[in-house]
Amino acid sequence: MARKPFIAGNWKMNMTADSGKELIAQLKPLVKEAKCNVALCVPAILIPAMVKAAKGSKIKIGAQNVHWAASGAYTGEISCEQLKEYGVKYAIIGHSERRQYFGETDEGVNKRTLAALANDITPIVCVGETLEERENGETEKVLTKQLTDGLNGVEDITKVVIAYEPVWAIGTGKTATDEQAQETIAFIRKKLAKLFDTKSAKKVIIQYGGSMNAKNCKGLMAQPDIDGGLIGGASLKIDFATIVNFDK
Ligand code: 13P
Numbered sequence: 001m002a003r004k005p006f007i008a009g010n011w012k013m014n015m016t017a018d019s020g021k022e023l024i025a026q027l028k029p030l031v032k033e034a035k036c037n038v039a040l041c042v043p044a045i046l047i048p049a050m051v052k053a054a055k056g057s058k059i060k061i062g063a064q065n066v067h068w069a070a071s072g073a074y075t076g077e078i079s080c081e082q083l084k085e086y087g088v089k090y091a092i093i094g095h096s097e098r099r100q101y102f103g104e105t106d107e108g109v110n111k112r113t114l115a116a117l118a119n120d121i122t123p124i125v126c127v128g129e130t131l132e133e134r135e136n137g138e139t140e141k142v143l144t145k146q147l148t149d150g151l152n153g154v155e156d157i158t159k160v161v162i163a164y165e166p167v168w169a170i171g172t173g174k175t176a177t178d179e180q181a182q183e184t185i186a187f188i189r190k191k192l193a194k195l196f197d198t199k200s201a202k203k204v205i206i207q208y209g210g211s212m213n214a215k216n217c218k219g220l221m222a223q224p225d226i227d228g229g230l231i232g233g234a235s236l237k238i239d240f241a242t243i244v245n246f247d248k
Contacts, residue, residue, distance in 0.1 A: 005036035005221065006161060006205050007244045008062065008124060008227035014165060015042065017049045023236070024053040030241035031058050036228065038244050040235065041124070044078050051086050053056050062090030065098060066121065068111035080119035091116050092124045092230070093152060096167045106149035113150060117159055124161045124230065125150055126209070127188070131168035140187055147191050156194040158203040159207025163230040164188055169210025171232060175220075181208045182223035189225055214242035221246045 013136055015023070020042060031038055041062035042050045051061045067077035083091065093116065094109035109125065116123040127146040129139045147162075154160060164185050169176050176184070185206050193201035208220050211228030233245055 003205055003227045005201065005246075006039070007034075007036050007231065007240075007246070008039040008041060008090065008092075008163075008207065009021045009227065009231045009240055010064065010095070010209075011040060011042045011235060012047075012064070012097070012232060013043060013048065014236055017046055020046050020050050021053045024050060024057075026061065026238055027241050028054070029186060029239070031244045033248075034058055034244045036244060036245060039090050040240075041090060047083070047086050047088060051088070059090050061086070062092065062124070063088050063121075064092045064095065065208060066093065066112055066123075067118050068108075068115040080115055080121055083121060088121060089248070090122045090124055090161075092126060092163070093128045094146070096128055096165055096170060097200060100167070106146055109146075109150040110152050113160065114153060117154065117156075122159065122161055122234070124163050124207070126163045126165050127177040128165040128167050128170075128210070134166065134168065139184060143184070143188060144191060147188065148195060151195065154196075157192055157200045161205045161207065161228075162188060162192075163207040163209045165209035165230060167210075171211070173211050175213075175216050176208070176210040178219045178223055181220055183226055185223070185225040212243065214239040217243045217246045 038058045039060045039062045041064050042104045063083050098104035113123045127143055129142045133142050189201050205227045207228040207230045208226050212229040212231050213234040
């Protein structure tokens with residue numbers, strides 16, 4: 001069975017209720033005919049308003065993180081139950097900015113991923129190497145650790161979305177070439193086949209993320225193992241619709 005492409009935006013710490021509503025209103029008619037799954041992962045405080053704004057459209061609203069505990073003394077965190085109350089279907093987990101600036105570890109990624117799965121929230125688990133790691137030839141080693149530890153104990157890997165985001169390509173305007181992204185994502189799929197099984201690995205949606213935009217999306221999406229994109233900067237603009245319609 002062919003994998004259904006999945007284009008997701010990551011607004012990061014951008015937008016307000018007003019600008020978000022305006023953008024979603026503009027995007028709605030433009031993504032109507034899209035054949036892929038579409039999501040926007042928005043700042044937690046905007047979730048209720050954006051769910052309302054996106055109602056009746058192809059755009060599903062996702063979160064940018066989720067905590068593993070059901071409730072409790074975890075100041076600043078948000079539970080699966082709280083997200084589900086608003087119909088949130090996706091949560092980004094282990095984004096490199098969380099790893100880099102907020103001390104997120106593979107163990108934390110693992111706990112968050114298992115909690116999301118147990119609550120029918122699709123985790124978008126981010127993996128990727130830094131420039132230094134790539135230059136030292138450590139890309140495969142880094143990805144292997146992130147995948148092995150981050151996905152430990154996952155029963156059905158087909159319920160997880162993986163986003164390969166090379167840290168050096170995020171927000172830098174320096175995209176991985178089509179070949180680089182394909183090669184690394186093919187490696188990730190091979191690794192998933194080893195950690196889980198080949199049949200399941202073939203079904204996993206693997207996105208590319210890192211300066212993906214309206215211009216370079218076609219080439220990336222044409223690669224056999226790339227099933228979608230996790231879009232930062234370009235998801236804050238009407239360009240996001242062009243990416244969603246990459247096949248037109
Ligand atoms: P940019 O598209 O802005 O490079 O961000 C990518 C990203 O980090 C998406 O999660």
